[in-house]
Amino acid sequence: MSKRFTSLALTAHPPAATHRGRGRSRRAVAPFAAASVLVAGAALTGCGQQRDADVYTVMNSSTDESYHRWDAEAMARCGERLGVTIEQQSVPASQVMTKALRMASSKSLPDVVQFDASEMPTFADAGGLVDLRTLGLSTEDIPEGIVDFGSYQGTYYGAARSVNTLALFYNKDVLDRAGVEVPTTWAQLRESAEKLTQGRRYGLALSAGGAEDGVFQFMPFMWSNGGDETDLDGPRVVEALDYWKGLLKDGSLSKSTVNWTQADVNDQFMAGNAAMMINGPWQVETLNSDKSLHWGIAPIPVPETGDDSVGPLGGAVLTVPNTGDEAREKTAGKIVACLSSEQEQLTYALNSWMVPANAKAAAVWRERVPELDSLADQVAVARSRTAKLGAGWSSVSLALQSAFQSALTGQSSETALKRAQQRATSGN
Amino acid sequence: MTTSTVTARTPAKASTTATAPDPDRLRRRRRLAQWGFVAPAVVFMLLFFGYPLVRNVVMSFQHYTPKTFFTGEAPFNGTDNWSNVFQDALFGKALWHTLVFTAGSLLGQFCIGLALAVFFSRRFPLNGVLRSLILLPWLVPMVVSGIVWRRILDQDTGVLNSFLDTLGIGGHTPWLTSPEMALVSVILVNIWIGIPFNMVILYGGLQEIPKELHEAAALDGASAWRTFRSVTLPVLKPVVTVVLVLGFMSTVKILDLILALTDGGPADATQTLGTLTYQNSFVQLDFGAGAVVGNVLILISAVFAVFYLRANRTEGK
Numbered sequence: 001m002s003k004r005f006t007s008l009a010l011t012a013h014p015p016a017a018t019h020r021g022r023g024r025s026r027r028a029v030a031p032f033a034a035a036s037v038l039v040a041g042a043a044l045t046g047c048g049q050q051r052d053a054d055v056y057t058v059m060n061s062s063t064d065e066s067y068h069r070w071d072a073e074a075m076a077r078c079g080e081r082l083g084v085t086i087e088q089q090s091v092p093a094s095q096v097m098t099k100a101l102r103m104a105s106s107k108s109l110p111d112v113v114q115f116d117a118s119e120m121p122t123f124a125d126a127g128g129l130v131d132l133r134t135l136g137l138s139t140e141d142i143p144e145g146i147v148d149f150g151s152y153q154g155t156y157y158g159a160a161r162s163v164n165t166l167a168l169f170y171n172k173d174v175l176d177r178a179g180v181e182v183p184t185t186w187a188q189l190r191e192s193a194e195k196l197t198q199g200r201r202y203g204l205a206l207s208a209g210g211a212e213d214g215v216f217q218f219m220p221f222m223w224s225n226g227g228d229e230t231d232l233d234g235p236r237v238v239e240a241l242d243y244w245k246g247l248l249k250d251g252s253l254s255k256s257t258v259n260w261t262q263a264d265v266n267d268q269f270m271a272g273n274a275a276m277m278i279n280g281p282w283q284v285e286t287l288n289s290d291k292s293l294h295w296g297i298a299p300i301p302v303p304e305t306g307d308d309s310v311g312p313l314g315g316a317v318l319t320v321p322n323t324g325d326e327a328r329e330k331t332a333g334k335i336v337a338c339l340s341s342e343q344e345q346l347t348y349a350l351n352s353w354m355v356p357a358n359a360k361a362a363a364v365w366r367e368r369v370p371e372l373d374s375l376a377d378q379v380a381v382a383r384s385r386t387a388k389l390g391a392g393w394s395s396v397s398l399a400l401q402s403a404f405q406s407a408l409t410g411q412s413s414e415t416a417l418k419r420a421q422q423r424a425t426s427g428n
Numbered sequence: 429m430t431t432s433t434v435t436a437r438t439p440a441k442a443s444t445t446a447t448a449p450d451p452d453r454l455r456r457r458r459r460l461a462q463w464g465f466v467a468p469a470v471v472f473m474l475l476f477f478g479y480p481l482v483r484n485v486v487m488s489f490q491h492y493t494p495k496t497f498f499t500g501e502a503p504f505n506g507t508d509n510w511s512n513v514f515q516d517a518l519f520g521k522a523l524w525h526t527l528v529f530t531a532g533s534l535l536g537q538f539c540i541g542l543a544l545a546v547f548f549s550r551r552f553p554l555n556g557v558l559r560s561l562i563l564l565p566w567l568v569p570m571v572v573s574g575i576v577w578r579r580i581l582d583q584d585t586g587v588l589n590s591f592l593d594t595l596g597i598g599g600h601t602p603w604l605t606s607p608e609m610a611l612v613s614v615i616l617v618n619i620w621i622g623i624p625f626n627m628v629i630l631y632g633g634l635q636e637i638p639k640e641l642h643e644a645a646a647l648d649g650a651s652a653w654r655t656f657r658s659v660t661l662p663v664l665k666p667v668v669t670v671v672l673v674l675g676f677m678s679t680v681k682i683l684d685l686i687l688a689l690t691d692g693g694p695a696d697a698t699q700t701l702g703t704l705t706y707q708n709s710f711v712q713l714d715f716g717a718g719a720v721v722g723n724v725l726i727l728i729s730a731v732f733a734v735f736y737l738r739a740n741r742t743e744g745k
Contacts, residue, residue, distance in 0.1 A: 098710055105497040122713060126494035200584065210693030255605045256583045258694040273585060322498075391494075394712050406695035409607050426516075 055085045056328075056335060059100065060114035060316070061093035066285065070351045078338035086335060097123065100321070104128055109321040111332040112339075117149055117158065117317050118212070121390040124152040130320045132156050135333025141342070146357045149384045150317045158317025159340040162354035165311035165382040166220055167375050168301065169269065169287075170276040172294040174201075178275075182298045186243055189301040193252035196275035203252035205265045205274035208244070208408055213262045215397045216312050216385075217278050218244070218404055220300040223310035223383055229396055230388060232403070232421040233414070241404055241413035248408055258405050269295075280314065281375055284353035299374050313382040315354065355379045399423040481726070488719035496715070509716040518696060518704065519721070526700040529615055530679045536619035537675060538668075541626025546656070548627070549634045559631075566624035574688025577617045578604065581689075604690055607697035614689055614698050618682065626671055633667030634660070666740070673736040681725055701725050 058075060062068045068090055075086040089110060091099050097119050103109045104126075115123060123129060133139075133156050139147045142160075150158035168189075170182055178196055183189040193203030208214045221244065222229075227237035247253045254260075260268070262279055269277040270290055278300060287295055299309040318339055320332045338344065345356040349365050355376050356362045366376050386393045403420035407413045488509055490502040513519050548559050565573065580587050581603035593599030603613040637660060645655040661668075683702035686692060692699040692707070699707075701721055709718025 094710075097713070101494055101497040101713075105500070122494055127498050128494075202584075210691035210696075254584050255602055256585075257605075259578070259582070259604045259690060268585070271585070398707065398711065401693070402696050405693045406607075409605070409694050411695070 052085075054083075055087060056112070056332060057087045057089055057110035058112040058114065058318075058335070058339075059089045059091065059096065059110040061096050061116075062088070062090045062114075063092055067352065070348060074339055074344050074348065075335075078335055078344070081338060082331065082334055084331065084335075100128070101126075104321070107323075109323050111320070111323070111328060112318055112335055113321055114316045114318050115158065117160065117313070117315055118385050118393060120150070120158045120317055120319060121152040121386045121393070123319070123321075124155070124157045125391040128322050129157040130322050130329055130333075132159060132320065132333065132336065135320060135330060135336075137333060137337050137340075141359050142357055143359055143380065145313070145380070145382070145384075148387060149313050149315075152386075152390060158319045159336050160315055160317045160357040161340045161345050162349045162352060162356050163313055163315040163379050163382070164280050164282065164354045165313055165375065165378050166217065166278055166280050166300060167311075167378060168276060168298045169279050169283075170296050170298065171269070171272075171274075172296050174275040182296065183301050184299070185301050185305055186303050190243075190247060190250065190252070193247060193276065194250050197250075197252050200273060202254050202268075202274045204247060204276045204278075205254065205260070205268045206257060206278040207260045207262045207265045208257045208404055209259060209261050209264075210401050210405055211261070212397060214258075214404065215400050216314065217262070218400065219312040219383075219385065220278070220310065223312075224300070224302045224307055228388075229385070229393075229400075232396070232400060232424060233417040238413045238417055241407050241417065244404065245407060245413060258408050281353040281355070281372060284372075297372060297374055299378050308381055309378060311378050311382045313379065313384045315357075396424045484719050484722055484726070488716060488723050490716055492715035492719070494713050502716075505716070509720045513708075513717050513720040518699060521696060522699045522701050522704045522721075523724075525611060525698060526680060526702070528611060529618070529682065529700055530676060532612075532615040533618045533622060533679045534672060534675050536615065537622035537626045538672065540619065541623050541671075542630050544623065544627045545630035545634055546660075548631060559627075562627060563624045565621050566628075568621075570621065570684045571688050573617070573621060574685045577620075578689050581613055581617075605694060607695050610690055610694060610697045614686060617689060618679065618685060621685070622675060622679070626675065629667060629671045630664070633664050636667075637663050669736065669739050673732055676732050677729055680728060 056079075058071075060071060062071045068088065071090075072088050075088055079086040093116060096113070096115060100109065100113050100115075100123060109128075113123075120129070129152075132150075137156070137159060139156060146160055146163060147156060149163065150156055150160050168182070174196060175182065175192075180192045180195055181188070183192045189204070196203035207217050218240070221240040222237050225236050225240045225243075227234060227240055231237070244253075248255070248257070254268075254273075262283075265274070265277050266279055266283045266286060268274045269279070270287065270293060287293060300311060302309045318336045320329055320336060323329060340357070342356075342358050342361045345358050345361040346364055348354075349356040349361065350368060353369070353372065355372075356365050362376060366373055385397075389396055399420040402423070403416040406416040406419075487502070489504055489506065490496075491505045491508070492502045496502045544562065548555060568576075579585075581589075583589060583600065583602050583605050586603070588603070589599050589601060592601065602609050604610050641659050641663065642655060645659050650658065681702050682700060683706055686698050686700060686703050687706070690698045692703045701724060705718050705721040705725065708721060709715050
């Protein structure tokens with residue numbers, strides 16, 4: 001990653017240097033450039049606050065080549081519009097938070113940080129973010145749910161470009177051959193999953209791994225059934241977990257489910273080891289790489305006909321960290337506004353298969369990608385994980401992971417969830 | 429050490445008789461020079477080992493949260509972190525898993541490593557090629573082997589189970605998916621990773637043993653097993669201590685392998701002190717609690733380090 005960053009820095013420097021060094025001899029520019037590279041190196045190691053006036057940094061987790069490229073292109077467009085150079089610094093998703101905290105203590109925060117929405121409250125709670133409304137960002141045309149998604153305690157800190165949620169992906173060929181309809185209720189899902197389980201192929205694949213992936217996947221079952229994250233041992237949550245246990249008992253789910261991440265689930269689905277899977281739109285790019293695979297997408301089945309399919313709202317938000325430099329923060333706000341503008345949202349959403357946050361952009365998106373229509377419907381009713389618990393989400397998430405893993409490997413759902421609720425409350 | 433100081437002092441005495449300046453001043457200057465050479469090492473150790481260590485101990489008595497990174501304020505909260513961590517049922521579980529994991533890994537790595545070292549100390553065709561092949565696990569980054577093994581050990585689609593299936597034995601072993609089995613599987617993978625290190629060091633140790641000793645044992649009519657027990661092992665003892673202590677240090681704090689294999693699951697069956705520190709500090713962002721677990725790890729390692737130093741000192745005498 002650092003390699004990519006420095007190479008970007010190098011390409012970004014020459015124009016900046018010539019711009020300001022007009023009239024300076026060429027010989028003077030070379031040592032200047034060399035020195036600024038050294039300074040950039042020092043800043044990278046976190047020991048200095050050396051900011052170039054026209055160069056703004058955006059830290060995100062776009063470490064995949066395609067995402068990194070899309071973001072770089074968007075930043076180049078916005079940079080041109082605003083007359084600044086925008087540098088992208090990508091770190092693995094799990095390191096964004098800790099890296100940002102370290103940078104905060106060394107007073108070298110980037111100008112814009114893209115947090116996962118579930119992590120944003122923690123950073124906001126620490127006093128690390130600037131209210132985007134004071135920087136002139138408007139929330140017009142953004143659905144209320146998505147404004148809440150980027151807010152913490154009523155303050156709008158994070159502008160989402162796109163949002164996502166989970167859905168049921170199914171293999172059209174397999175379902176057609178077995179004469180199975182796409183399930184819409186829990187009973188149907190259980191029945192068709194059992195029917196579709198044949199030989200080495202399981203009816204359904206989902207992730208119940210010991211990390212946030214697993215918790216994310218449990219949420220639609222818990223919430224659609226009326227369960228609540230503040231009451232983990234409530235009967236509605238127990239029922240949802242029992243439903244998962246039932247799928248496992250039927251043999252419709254692989255026992256390895258407790259060891260799978262969402263990416264593993266996608267691999268299993270693509271390899272033909274699962275007829276249906278619970279997953280998100282970020283897998284679409286990979287799914288489409290296999291031309292012989294005909295897949296469809298549907299809302300996650302609900303307990304009874306007529307219930308709402310409530311999934312977790314996922315995605316990242318662009319935030320402006322509190323650096324104390326008001327002039328820079330103002331420009332950073334403009335960068336966020338540009339990156340999350342209607343047009344940029346649409347471009348990003350079409351690239352990444354996620355749903356634009358802006359209602360107008362979402363409407364255009366629906367027309368362009370009709371096959372993902374059901375996803376847009378689900379996003380409209382999806383719920384944010386941190387809306388109720390804010391920074392307290394992580395301890396509930398950890399307790400819940402341990403609970404559904406215990407239940408899926410033998411314990412009763414009730415006992416497991418009781419312990420989880422105790423752990424979650426004592427951990428806060 | 430002692431001999432060098434003796435030879436160094438004699439010319440100094442000779443020079444005092446010749447020019448007869450203050451002998452005390454000379455000695456002081458010499459001592460100063462000696463400290464001058466030691467100083468960089470001391471500064472280095474204090475800066476890069478002492479400071480983080482003290483910081484970690486202090487942090488375990490502080491309420492250290494994400495806010496601290498902005499305000500720099502971390503109020504002391506006495507032994508709150510410690511009692512919270514010790515009251516957490518997960519800590520006891522993780523401590524037990526760490527002990528089982530460390531003991532199991534060391535035993536497996538050492539026995540297989542020693543067996544291979546003895547095997548390769550004979551001469552036979554392709555010896556060198558095979559020996560370098562066995563080094564491969566050592567070259568693979570821990571996370572990579574973790575991810576590869578996770579695929580191999582997958583209950584349904586893993587290579588290992590389908591291989592066992594064709595042999596007709598245990599084709600559906602839940603390697604990583606049952607809480608009873610997961611810790612054993614993680615230990616087995618770690619043994620696989622640790623074998624090369626044990627083999628290489630022990631192989632080196634075996635090469636150092638003079639041939640005459642084995643010849644003498646053979647003349648006395650000792651069997652191969654007897655020679656191994658009464659000649660090879662005792663002479664190898666210092667190397668064995670090194671291998672075991674270094675192995676202990678790297679095993680007790682294991683993190684990356686477990687994260688890649690099981691993420692501490694299923695149902696916390698593979699949580700160790702290492703993963704618990706990680707979870708406390710970097711998932712829950714409760715750095716005080718993370719520091720407590722880290723300190724416990726340091727303490728355990730320190731005890732073994734003392735044993736190691738003591739064992740080496742007696743060897744030296």
